[in-house]
Amino acid sequence: MSKKTQVRVYDAAGVLVPVKDQTWYTLRASGEAEQQNIEVFVYGEIGAWGVTANQFVQDLRALDDGVSPVVVAFNSIGGDLFDGLAMHNALSRLGERCTGRIDALAASAASVAVCGAHRVVIAANAMLMIHNPWTYAAGDAEDFRKVADVLDQTLEAIIAAYKSKAPDIDDAELRRLVDAETWLTANEALALGLADEVGDGVKVSACLGHGDALRRFRNAPPGLLAQLDEQPPAVPGEPATPPEPAPVVDAAQLALLITQRCAESGISNLVEPLLKSTQLESEAVVQAGLARAKTINDLCVAARLPEFSAEFVAAGLDAASVRARLFDKLVGTGKGFEIDNSLPLENDPPPKVQAKKIDQPSIWAARQAAQQPSAKGTRP
Known part of the structure; x- marks a missing residue:
């Protein structure tokens, strides 16, 4: 019997990503026993605007039979750190049968997630980016102190995630690389122990429609930024479609x-x-x-x-x-306002007018003044 391959694809748009390279669907003999391979493609942002940890874990549980090898392929700019940590732990629980594969880019929270796999294979032309946690907030000085404390704590969670994959890595050097927002090539990730193998490179765009998010990083490689202006290549073997005549426009x-x-x-x-x-x-x-x-x-x-x-x-x-x-x-x-992504609806009810609060001290003072005898007509 041949192995069956189950594929589950994630991306921010919620649609399947067409995979042209047939080597991603290689079939191998498995003797008399039938065994399935489970491939999960995390192609997009991690978190609320892409694939959440909850969706990832629930869909993986629906596919997993507890014995089949699992390959999780990443091409992601990252996203929500806590979702990335949850995905890291989910992959870690799969044990030796889990392989993380970096097809083009595993940045930020995606680098945390992929390091949960027992074995990490990074394509020769792929990159892994590590950096400090960051956020934005609003509030008074005490609120900002609390936010700074939380960022320090989440940094320790990030360091722990990387060291679980590379226990021999020098702690001071790892922290220096994280603080500097370091973009690691395949060989550099391998040397640090954050990857176990360098695989064959494949042509996969690392931008994923998140070009402006990619520009937010301080040290994004020029080669990745250059992809933002590239036109999608024609599909090999398909004839070029002749341009249609332009319609008359008023x-x-x-x-x-x-x-x-x-x-x-x-x-x-x-x-x-x-x-x-x-x-x-x-x-x-x-x-x-x-x-x-x-x-x-x-x-x-x-x-x-x-x-x-x-x-x-x-x-x-x-x-x-x-x-x-x-x-x-x-x-x-430094304005510190959080963007409300929910757009206003045309049929939203008008805001309620709050009644003016009762000023009890003023009412009491007015009553006391009214009860005092008038100075006019009184005897000394």
Whole structure:
């Protein structure tokens, strides 16, 4: 009998990632017994905007029979540290039958997660990035002291996760590398003990649609950043599709549509940026631009930075990129506001008007004054 391969794919968009390389589905003989291989692809952000630890563990439990080898492939910029730690521990509990595979990039929380595997194989052209935990907060001085204490504690959790994979690594050197935000090549990860084997390199984009998040890192390699401007390659063996003739566009009507819709949505300040970003290419492009502009405006208002909405719309940014830019601006300016990602609904009820609180001391003082005898007409 041949082995069966079960594949579960994660990414931020919630859709299957098409895998063109058939070597990822290699079948091997297994004698008379039938055995399955379980492959899990963590291709995207870790946490609420991608794959959560809860989703990862529940789906893995649904596939796992307790004896089959498990390969968890990573191509992730990271995300939520605590979800990464939970995934690390889930892989560690699988024991020797678990292999972590870094296909292109395991950064931040993803580097913590993959180190939970018994064996880590990193592609020759892949990278593993380690850095300090970071966050942003709001509050008074005491609140910020508490946040600093939590960051110190989470750093110890990160160090422990790496040392569980590489127990012989020098503690001072590891902390230096983490503090410096270090991007390790395959051979460097192998030398440190954070990887056990360097595998064959494969062409896998390391950006995953999170280009602005990748730019947030201080030392992101220029080669990775350069991928942000690359055009997707044509699929080998498929004939090139001839370009369709451009439809006739009524630019005046599309400009009028933008003006009217912006006025209806209360974003008339975004008319000019929309004209610039859509180029009045077609009605579909204009409609998509209007929806995008409304979302961007709501995000900027939620972050209390509405002055940037026109700039973001004109640049043609999507919602994920805007969130990243707003995050950077909030952290850089020290305003400390957290972005509310839930967009307001048109049918939201109006805010309730709170009744004025009763001022009991004032009422008591007024009554006492009224009960005092008048000075007029009294005898000394």
